[in-house]
Amino acid sequence: MIKLSTRLESISSLVPINSNVIDIGCDHALLDIYLYQNKISNNIIASDINVNALNNAIDNIKKNKLDNIIETRLGNGLDTLKDSDGVDTIIISGIGAHTAVGILENNQHKLNKINTIIIQSNTKLELLRKEVTRLNYIIDNEIIIEDNKKTYTIIKFIKGKKRYTKKELYFGPILLKTNTKLFQEYIKKELAKLELYLKLLPKYNIIDRHKIKKEIRLYHNIID
Numbered sequence: 214m215i216k217l218s219t220r221l222e223s224i225s226s227l228v229p230i231n232s233n234v235i236d237i238g239c240d241h242a243l244l245d246i247y248l249y250q251n252k253i254s255n256n257i258i259a260s261d262i263n264v265n266a267l268n269n270a271i272d273n274i275k276k277n278k279l280d281n282i283i284e285t286r287l288g289n290g291l292d293t294l295k296d297s298d299g300v301d302t303i304i305i306s307g308i309g310a311h312t313a314v315g316i317l318e319n320n321q322h323k324l325n326k327i328n329t330i331i332i333q334s335n336t337k338l339e340l341l342r343k344e345v346t347r348l349n350y351i352i353d354n355e356i357i358i359e360d361n362k363k364t365y366t367i368i369k370f371i372k373g374k375k376r377y378t379k380k381e382l383y384f385g386p387i388l389l390k391t392n393t394k395l396f397q398e399y400i401k402k403e404l405a406k407l408e409l410y411l412k413l414l415p416k417y418n419i420i421d422r423h424k425i426k427k428e429i430r431l432y433h434n435i436i437d
């Protein structure tokens with residue numbers, strides 16, 4: 214049985230049981246091997262744009278004797294997904310928000326049958342929430358975890374329509390509700406970064422200073 218990092222294990226915890234998965238940017242495919250071994254999914258496609266990454270996946274899949282189970286595909290984003298695959302769940306992890314959103318937007322017509330999208334990205338979570346919910350998904354779950362002294366947010370989107378406030382898009386509707394100690398610590402660290410950035414911004418840079426000040430106020434609002 215494969216052992217995963219806290220980050221990857223947390224991602225696996227959001228994958229619906231018996232789902233049909235495509236893991237975009239699978240790299241090592243450890244998550245995919247774990248999903249099968251732990252009976253979370255029997256139908257898994259591990260896909261990557263990079264041939265070396267995909268070879269890494271193929272090696273690990275073979276080592277675990279799952280080459281008849283986990284299919285591998287080489288290509289950009291959802292280009293590798295076919296309608297006949299019957300996939301209902303997309304996982305995108307360890308990829309920047311802009312790229313993740315691009316992957317979904319570039320193949321919007323393939324999202325019809327996708328009930329669940331799980332994304333772990335460390336950049337621009339506001340943009341991620343805004344753009345994925347615009348594609349007719351709602352935020353079903355969010356977790357914030359610490360792994361190897363780094364903080365990660367994982368978001369699970371499911372089909373649906375809902376309007377979110379700026380604050381919810383920024384910090385996450387579920388994370389605001391659960392308001393864990395780690396979430397508060399993370400927010401305080403991010404606020405400290407913003408305050409330092411503001412200090413270093415020249416006074417004549419009025420527009421950027423105004424934007425940062427607004428952001429800082431948003432942060433102050435949610436700190437306990």
Ligand SMILES: C[S@@+](CC[C@H](N)C(=O)[O-])C[C@H]1O[C@@H](n2cnc3c(N)ncnc32)[C@H](O)[C@@H]1O
Nearest residue numbers: 237238239240261262263266288289290306307
């Ligand atoms: C940092 S690794 C993350 C690997 C794994 N998903 C994880 O979370 O540990 C990012 C992977 O995404 C792949 N990738 C980046 N952009 C991609 C795209 N547009 N389509 C498919 N794979 C992509 C890279 O080749 C790389 O293997």
